[in-house]
Amino acid sequence: MNYLRNCWYAAIWSDDLQPGHITARTLLDEPLVFYRDAQGAPVAMEDMCPHRLAPLRLGKLLPNGHLQCGYHGLEFEASGQCVKNPHGQGRIPAKCRVKTYTLVEKHTMVWIWMGTATPDESLIPEFSYLDAASGHDVGRRDTLAMDANYRGIVDNLMDLSHAAYLHDGLLGNEDTAWAEIEVRQDGPYVYVQRDMHNVRPPKLRDLLFKRDGAPVNMWQTIRWSAPGAVLNDVGTYAVGSDRSNFSGQLGCHILTPETATTTHYFTAAARQGPIGAAPEEGDEAFKAQIAEMRRYAFKEQDDPMLKAQQDNIQRHPHVRPVLLDIDVGPVRCQRILDGLLAEEAAAAGTETH
Ligand code: FES
Ligand SMILES: [Fe+2]
Structure with a gap:
């Protein structure tokens, strides 16, 4: 299926993305995981570890905000970069990173940009009645x-x-x-x-x-x-x-x-x-x-x-x-x-x- 990619899609309601939880959700035929990092900022990653392609949804969120793969324990930071290999010499191969997507929280919702063009926040559709400030x-x-x-x-x-x-x-x-x-x-x-x-x-x-x-x-x-x-x-x-x-x-x-x-x-x-x-x-x-x-x-x-x-x-x-x-x-x-x-x-x- 051909999807429009250089646009914003609603990914998850902000309230549904609670700290400490990994949410798996497929968007545009791509399995993704969503979670909040240590600062509370939302993260979206491909649901696949670069090591043996295990799904990251079966992993764990660590107190430092890293996502740990549930299979052999590689750790990833919010950028998708692998930052810890607990095995051998701890060497981290250059390609050991997960694809991530840009997210923006607006109108009580997390929006995702899955295209290759530079994300433009001004293109997020107007739903300001959802904002607390609207008084609704x-x-x-x-x-x-x-x-x-x-x-x-x-x-x-x-x-x-x-x-x-x-x-x-x-x-x-x-x-x-x-x-x-x-x-x-x-x-x-x-x-x-x-x-x-x-x-x-x-x-x-x-x-x-x-x-x-x-x-x-x-x-x-x-x-x-x-x-x-x-x-x-x-x-x-x-x-x-x-x-x-x-x-x-x-x-x-x-x-x-x-x-x-x-x-x-x-x-x-x-x-x-x-x-x-x-x-x-x-x-x-x-x-x-x-x-x-x-x-x-x-x-x-x-x-x-x-x-x-x-x-x-x-x-x-x-x-x-x-x-x-x-x-x-x-x-x-x-x-x-x-x-x-x-x-x-x-x-x-x-x-x-
Ligand atoms: S598959 Fe993720 S660490 Fe091995
Ligand atoms: Fe209807």
């Missing part, structure tokens, strides 16, 4: 293991009309199938906005709004940047009222390919808007309920559909999908991604010639 009360930070390729999930997210059927009752219903759709682009971001008027509120929206089941107006403004960083801004307001008087959520859906057919899906939501927030602010049980509804929708409803769809696509590689009006957003994103992949392939070609 962010719910559970989930990492969902999806059995689908990330590009299929991009199609799923950039056309939220599917909520009317696949998440019927929970995130959408028949009333929400039709919407005014606007697709626009701003710098690296593609936005798809759906406006729905006078619709029965789906369960999650009603819970976050007035809990009276009365018809509402709703919007979804979903933002994508390559390769798979998605921010969804949703709001609900009363029919006949001003849209500034709303209740909604900001939710991230950040996709990192694990393999060609599986994806790490990072998601967390925060409430927004002046309505409905006060009684539940900081209410952990309510926040957990909302997080669980979201997890259920993405993992138990989207994922089986995406997996089964992917199986069909693999079985019929030459069949082109029939496209509808609702596909304008997803098609725009995939074209941009294809362009970036082609650019990167061309640049890699010039490097090698």
Whole structure:
């Protein structure tokens, strides 16, 4: 599988990378280990010892911050350099080092750069609502293991009309199938906005709004940047009222390919808007309920559909999908991604010639 490499991928939530623990995770088909060094800085290394190729995830973190291979005890520092060979004369061959990747912690998440170009921190997508400084009360930070390729999930997210059927009752219903759709682009971001008027509120929206089941107006403004960083801004307001008087959520859906057919899906939501927030602010049980509804929708409803769809696509590689009006957003994103992949392939070609 061809992956975009000169870009930032979400690797792990900062909170999930606790000092003293080694986390093994495959990104872009590459098995990696993540840990924190003695200063607490995150480290990412290839999960393979240069000696006999044993996986480093079976090793140990030493109090000095070195990672010790679990097989014959070679020790590596955060740069990947072997710094101790406990055998023989202790000679360390020049090639005895592990490949490492640049990491940056931002928006409560560890981002990884797996390309050959110089990492550019300014390219990390904007998810500042996740920061403590934003004042948002962010719910559970989930990492969902999806059995689908990330590009299929991009199609799923950039056309939220599917909520009317696949998440019927929970995130959408028949009333929400039709919407005014606007697709626009701003710098690296593609936005798809759906406006729905006078619709029965789906369960999650009603819970976050007035809990009276009365018809509402709703919007979804979903933002994508390559390769798979998605921010969804949703709001609900009363029919006949001003849209500034709303209740909604900001939710991230950040996709990192694990393999060609599986994806790490990072998601967390925060409430927004002046309505409905006060009684539940900081209410952990309510926040957990909302997080669980979201997890259920993405993992138990989207994922089986995406997996089964992917199986069909693999079985019929030459069949082109029939496209509808609702596909304008997803098609725009995939074209941009294809362009970036082609650019990167061309640049890699010039490097090698
Ligand atoms: S395989 Fe790692 S020290 Fe031998
Ligand atoms: Fe969905």
